[in-house]
Amino acid sequence: MKFSRTYSLREIASILDVPYVGDDNFPVEGMNEIHVVESGDIVFVDHPKYYNKALESAATIVLINKEVDCPEGKALLISKDPFTDFNRLSSHFKPFRATNVNISPTASVGEGSIIQPNVFIGNHVKIGSNCIIHPNVSIYDHCVIGNNVIIHAGTVLGSDGFYFQKRPHGFDKLNSVGRVVIEDHVEIGAGCTIDKGVTGDTTIGWGTKIDNQVQIAHDTIIGKKCLIASQVGIAGCNVIEDEVTIWGQVGIKSDVTIGKGVEIYAQSGVGMDLEPGKTYFGSPAVEAREKFREMALVRSLPKLLEKIKK
Amino acid sequence: MKFSRTYSLREIASILDVPYVGDDNFPVEGMNEIHVVESGDIVFVDHPKYYNKALESAATIVLINKEVDCPEGKALLISKDPFTDFNRLSSHFKPFRATNVNISPTASVGEGSIIQPNVFIGNHVKIGSNCIIHPNVSIYDHCVIGNNVIIHAGTVLGSDGFYFQKRPHGFDKLNSVGRVVIEDHVEIGAGCTIDKGVTGDTTIGWGTKIDNQVQIAHDTIIGKKCLIASQVGIAGCNVIEDEVTIWGQVGIKSDVTIGKGVEIYAQSGVGMDLEPGKTYFGSPAVEAREKFREMALVRSLPKLLEKIKK
Amino acid sequence: MKFSRTYSLREIASILDVPYVGDDNFPVEGMNEIHVVESGDIVFVDHPKYYNKALESAATIVLINKEVDCPEGKALLISKDPFTDFNRLSSHFKPFRATNVNISPTASVGEGSIIQPNVFIGNHVKIGSNCIIHPNVSIYDHCVIGNNVIIHAGTVLGSDGFYFQKRPHGFDKLNSVGRVVIEDHVEIGAGCTIDKGVTGDTTIGWGTKIDNQVQIAHDTIIGKKCLIASQVGIAGCNVIEDEVTIWGQVGIKSDVTIGKGVEIYAQSGVGMDLEPGKTYFGSPAVEAREKFREMALVRSLPKLLEKIKK
Numbered sequence: 050m051k052f053s054r055t056y057s058l059r060e061i062a063s064i065l066d067v068p069y070v071g072d073d074n075f076p077v078e079g080m081n082e083i084h085v086v087e088s089g090d091i092v093f094v095d096h097p098k099y100y101n102k103a104l105e106s107a108a109t110i111v112l113i114n115k116e117v118d119c120p121e122g123k124a125l126l127i128s129k130d131p132f133t134d135f136n137r138l139s140s141h142f143k144p145f146r147a148t149n150v151n152i153s154p155t156a157s158v159g160e161g162s163i164i165q166p167n168v169f170i171g172n173h174v175k176i177g178s179n180c181i182i183h184p185n186v187s188i189y190d191h192c193v194i195g196n197n198v199i200i201h202a203g204t205v206l207g208s209d210g211f212y213f214q215k216r217p218h219g220f221d222k223l224n225s226v227g228r229v230v231i232e233d234h235v236e237i238g239a240g241c242t243i244d245k246g247v248t249g250d251t252t253i254g255w256g257t258k259i260d261n262q263v264q265i266a267h268d269t270i271i272g273k274k275c276l277i278a279s280q281v282g283i284a285g286c287n288v289i290e291d292e293v294t295i296w297g298q299v300g301i302k303s304d305v306t307i308g309k310g311v312e313i314y315a316q317s318g319v320g321m322d323l324e325p326g327k328t329y330f331g332s333p334a335v336e337a338r339e340k341f342r343e344m345a346l347v348r349s350l351p352k353l354l355e356k357i358k359k
Numbered sequence: 360m361k362f363s364r365t366y367s368l369r370e371i372a373s374i375l376d377v378p379y380v381g382d383d384n385f386p387v388e389g390m391n392e393i394h395v396v397e398s399g400d401i402v403f404v405d406h407p408k409y410y411n412k413a414l415e416s417a418a419t420i421v422l423i424n425k426e427v428d429c430p431e432g433k434a435l436l437i438s439k440d441p442f443t444d445f446n447r448l449s450s451h452f453k454p455f456r457a458t459n460v461n462i463s464p465t466a467s468v469g470e471g472s473i474i475q476p477n478v479f480i481g482n483h484v485k486i487g488s489n490c491i492i493h494p495n496v497s498i499y500d501h502c503v504i505g506n507n508v509i510i511h512a513g514t515v516l517g518s519d520g521f522y523f524q525k526r527p528h529g530f531d532k533l534n535s536v537g538r539v540v541i542e543d544h545v546e547i548g549a550g551c552t553i554d555k556g557v558t559g560d561t562t563i564g565w566g567t568k569i570d571n572q573v574q575i576a577h578d579t580i581i582g583k584k585c586l587i588a589s590q591v592g593i594a595g596c597n598v599i600e601d602e603v604t605i606w607g608q609v610g611i612k613s614d615v616t617i618g619k620g621v622e623i624y625a626q627s628g629v630g631m632d633l634e635p636g637k638t639y640f641g642s643p644a645v646e647a648r649e650k651f652r653e654m655a656l657v658r659s660l661p662k663l664l665e666k667i668k669k
Numbered sequence: 670m671k672f673s674r675t676y677s678l679r680e681i682a683s684i685l686d687v688p689y690v691g692d693d694n695f696p697v698e699g700m701n702e703i704h705v706v707e708s709g710d711i712v713f714v715d716h717p718k719y720y721n722k723a724l725e726s727a728a729t730i731v732l733i734n735k736e737v738d739c740p741e742g743k744a745l746l747i748s749k750d751p752f753t754d755f756n757r758l759s760s761h762f763k764p765f766r767a768t769n770v771n772i773s774p775t776a777s778v779g780e781g782s783i784i785q786p787n788v789f790i791g792n793h794v795k796i797g798s799n800c801i802i803h804p805n806v807s808i809y810d811h812c813v814i815g816n817n818v819i820i821h822a823g824t825v826l827g828s829d830g831f832y833f834q835k836r837p838h839g840f841d842k843l844n845s846v847g848r849v850v851i852e853d854h855v856e857i858g859a860g861c862t863i864d865k866g867v868t869g870d871t872t873i874g875w876g877t878k879i880d881n882q883v884q885i886a887h888d889t890i891i892g893k894k895c896l897i898a899s900q901v902g903i904a905g906c907n908v909i910e911d912e913v914t915i916w917g918q919v920g921i922k923s924d925v926t927i928g929k930g931v932e933i934y935a936q937s938g939v940g941m942d943l944e945p946g947k948t949y950f951g952s953p954a955v956e957a958r959e960k961f962r963e964m965a966l967v968r969s970l971p972k973l974l975e976k977i978k979k
Contacts, residue, residue, distance in 0.1 A: 187512035202807035
C-alpha cells in the first residue's frame with residue numbers, strides 16, 4: 050500500500066506516538082507486508098528471529114520492538130508492539146468505511162458494463178467497460194476490474210486475507226488493506242472467493258478463466274490464460290505463472306511457484322514449487338507419470354507378495 | 360428447542376391429536392433430537408431398534424409408535440408416525456415465517472455494529488456490538504451473534520440441517536428449528552455455510568477464526584481459538600475442542616470428537632475421534648508421522664522390490 | 670435450444686451471412702451442442718477430426734468450416750469460423766438481457782411459494798408452487814423450478830457453463846444458452862452452484878436432496894431421489910442415475926455415468942463410469958472393498974517387508 054503523498058518519518062512517528070531513529074524528514078511512501086516491500090515502505094518485525102530479514106529487506110523504514118543498529122540509508126520506528134502499531138497505521142491511512150448503498154458513489158463503472166441486481170460495489174472500486182457483473186456479487190473497497198470481465202453470481206472479491214498471529218490471549222488479525230486486481234478478459238465463476246492482498250494486490254491475469262467455487266487467498270498472483278476448474282483452493286502469496294491448467298478440487302499451499310504451462314490433475318495437493326511445462330498428480334503432488342507408476346505398483350502388490358511368498 | 364412456557368402433556372397430545380401415557384399435567388418444556396435431549400424434552404423414536412435408547416435418554420417424554428411400558432418418571436405420546444408428528448410439533452412451536460425486508464423488525468443489532476448492503480437478517484436474530492457483517496450475508500431466523508464478530512460477504516448462517524429419513528416414497532426431512540450461535544471475537548470468511556442445529560445449537564466458540572468456503576453442518580460444536588482454513592467441510596454433530604487447527608480442504612465425518620490442540624494437515628479425511636495434542640494427516644487420517652512413514656515406504660517400494668528380485 | 674418457430678435454412682444463412690448446401694426451405698428447429706443434438710438442430714464442427722461425428726449425429730444441419738459432401742436428408746452451413754458463428758446465432762436467438770429489478774417481470778412464481786429478500790429471479794424463470802427460495806439466491810434467465818422445492822441462501826442456479834476453446838489469442842467461450850431444470854420436491858443447500866446447460870438442460874431429478882456448497886456443471890443430469898453431501902463437485906455432461914448417494918467432497922469428472930443406486934464414499938475421485946448398485950471409494954475410485962483391501966495391505970507392508978528381510 051502506497052500513501053497518497055510522501056510523509057516524513059516524524060509525521061509517522063507522531064501518528065503512532067513512538068520514538069524513531071533517522072532523519073526527521075526521512076521519506077515514507079507507504080507500508081507493506083514483508084513479502085511485497087519496496088523502497089520507501091514501512092515493514093514491521095516483532096521477533097528477533099526475523100530482525101535481519103526485515104532490516105535487510107527492500108523496505109527502508111523498519112517498525113521494530115528493539116532499538117537495533119540502523120542500517121545505512123534506512124530508518125527505524127521503535128514500538129512496544131509492532132504488529133498492533135502496523136495495524137493502527139493501516140487503519141489510519143485506509144480505514145474501513147461502511148457503505149449505505151449497493152454501489153458506492155466513489156466507485157466507477159465503465160461504458161457498456163452491466164451490473165445485475167443485488168450487486169455490492171464498494172468504495173473506490175473501478176470497473177472497466179463491457180463487463181457483466183451477475184447478481185449478488187460482492188466487490189469490496191478498492192478492487193480494480195479491467196475490461197470485458199465476467200463475474201458470476203454470488204462471487205466475492207476483496208474479502209480480508211486470512212492472516213492471524215497467535216498471541217497469549219488469542220489470534221490477532223493483521224488488517225487487510227490491499228486490493229484484488231482483475232485484468233481484461235477474465236471470467237470468474239459463481240460462488241468464488243478472492244481475498245485482497247494484506248497490503249499488496251491479489252492479481253488475476255489477462256484472459257484467465259476460473260470456474261465455480263474457487264478460492265484464491267491474499268497476495269496470490271495468477272498469470273495470463275490460466276484455466277482453473279471448480280472447487281480449487283489456492284492459498285496465499287503464491288505465484289501461478291501463465292497458461293497453467295488446474296483441474297477440480299486441487300489444493301495449493303502458500304508461498305509456492307507453479308511454473309508456466311503446468312497442468313495439475315484433479316484433487317491433487319501441491320506443497321512445493323512445480324517446474325514449468327510438467328504435469329502433476331497426487332496428494333502430495335508429484336509428476337503424474339511417477340504417481341501413475343506408484344499407483345500401478347500398489348495395485349500389483351497382492352500378486353507380487355504372493356509370488357515372493359512362494 | 361425449549362418452548363416459551365411449560366406445557367402439559369395433555370396440551371401437547373391435543374395439538375397432535377394422539378393418545379398418551381402419563382399424568383395429564385406432566386410437564387413438557389421443549390423438544391429435542393436424541394443427541395441433545397434434556398429432562399423436560401420430547402424425543403421421538405420410530406424404530407424398535409432405538410426404543411431403548413430413546414426411553415433411557417435424558418428426555419422425559421417419548422413420542423413413540425408403540426405403547427411400550429412407560430419408564431418411571433416419564434411419559435409417552437403414542438403416534439402412528441413419530442417422525443411426522445415431531446415435525447408437526449416443531450412447525451407448531453417454531454413455524455417458518457417469511458420476511459419482507461432485509462432486516463427483520465424482530466432482529467436486534469448492537470451498538471457500533473456495521474451491516475453492509477444486501478445483508479439479510481431474519482426474525483429474532485440477535486447481533487452484538489462492534490460487529491461487521493459484510494454484503495450479501497444471509498442470517499436465518501433465531502441465530503445469535505456475539506460482540507466483535509466479523510462475517511464476510513456471501514456467508515450463510517442458519518440454513519437447514521441436511522437431515523433426511525429414507526421412506527418408501529422418498530426422503531422425508533426433519534425440520535430444522537435450532538440455531539447457530541457465534542461467540543465473541545469470531546471471524547468467518549466469505550462464502551461459508553453454517554447450518555443451524557436440528558433442534559439444538561451449532562456453536563462457534565470464542566475467538567475462533569474461519570477462512571473462506573468452510574462448511575459446518577448442524578449441531579456441531581466448535582471450541583475456542585480454533586483456526587479453520589479454506590474449503591474445510593465439517594459434518595454434523597461433531598465436537599471440535601479448543602485450539603484445534605484444521606488446514607485446507609479437510610473433511611470430517613459426523614459424530615466424532617477432535618481433541619484439544621489437534622492439528623489436521625490439508626486434504627485429510629477424518630473418520631474417527633482424534634486424540635488431543637496430536638497431528639494427523641491422510642485420508643483416512645492417521646497420525647502424521649505414521650502417514651509420512653507409509654508414504655516414504657511406498658515411494659521406496661520400486662527399489663525394495665528390485666532388491667528382493669535379486 | 671429450440672427456436673420459438675421453425676426457420677428456413679435460407680433465413681439462418683442470411684443471419685450469419687454464409688453460403689449453404691441444401692434446400693432454401695430446409696427446416697431448422699433449433700441449435701445444440703453435439704452432446705444433446707436432435708433432428709432439426711444445427712450442430713457446429715471446426716476440426717476435421719470431428720467432421721464425421723457431427724455429420725453422422727442426430728443434427729440435420731451442420732455448421733462446418735469446409736464444403737464436404739452433404740449427407741442425405743441433411744444440410745450444411747459453410748462458415749469460416751463455426752465456433753464464433755454458433756455463438757453469433759445463439760446470441761441472436763437468446764441474447765443476454767440485463768434485469769433492473771430483483772424479480773424479472775417475465776418470471777412467474779406459483780401459488781404458496783415464498784421468495785425471501787435479496788433473491789434474484791431472471792427473465793422467463795418459472796417457479797412452481799409451495800417453494801421456498803431463501804435470501805440471496807440467484808436464478809439466471811430461463812431456469813425452471815418445480816413444486817415444493819427448497820433452495821437455501823446464496824445458491825446460484827443457471828450460471829454459464831465452463832466451456833472454453835483454446836485459440837491462439839486465448840480462450841474463446843461457447844455461449845451458454847441452456848437452462849437449469851429442478852424437478853418437484855428437490856432441496857438444494859446453501860452456497861451451491863448449478864450451471865445451465867450450454868444449449869440443453871442441467872437437470873436435478875424428483876426428490877433429490879443436495880447439501881451445501883455442491884457444484885454441478887453444465888448439462889449434467891441427476892436422477893430421482895439422490896443424496897449428495899456437502900462440497901461435492903460434479904463436472905459437466907454426466908449422468909447420475911436414480912437413488913445414488915454421494916458423500917462429502919467427492920469429485921466426479923465429466924462425461925461419465927454413475928449407475929442406479931451407487932454409493933460413493935467421501936473424498937473419492939471418480940474418473941470413469943460406475944456400475945449400478947455398487948459402493949466405491951478412493952481417488953481414483955474403485956470398488957470400496959478393493960480399496961479397503963489395498964489400504965490394509967499398505968498398512969501391513971512394514972511388517973511384511975521385515976519378514977521378507979529375515
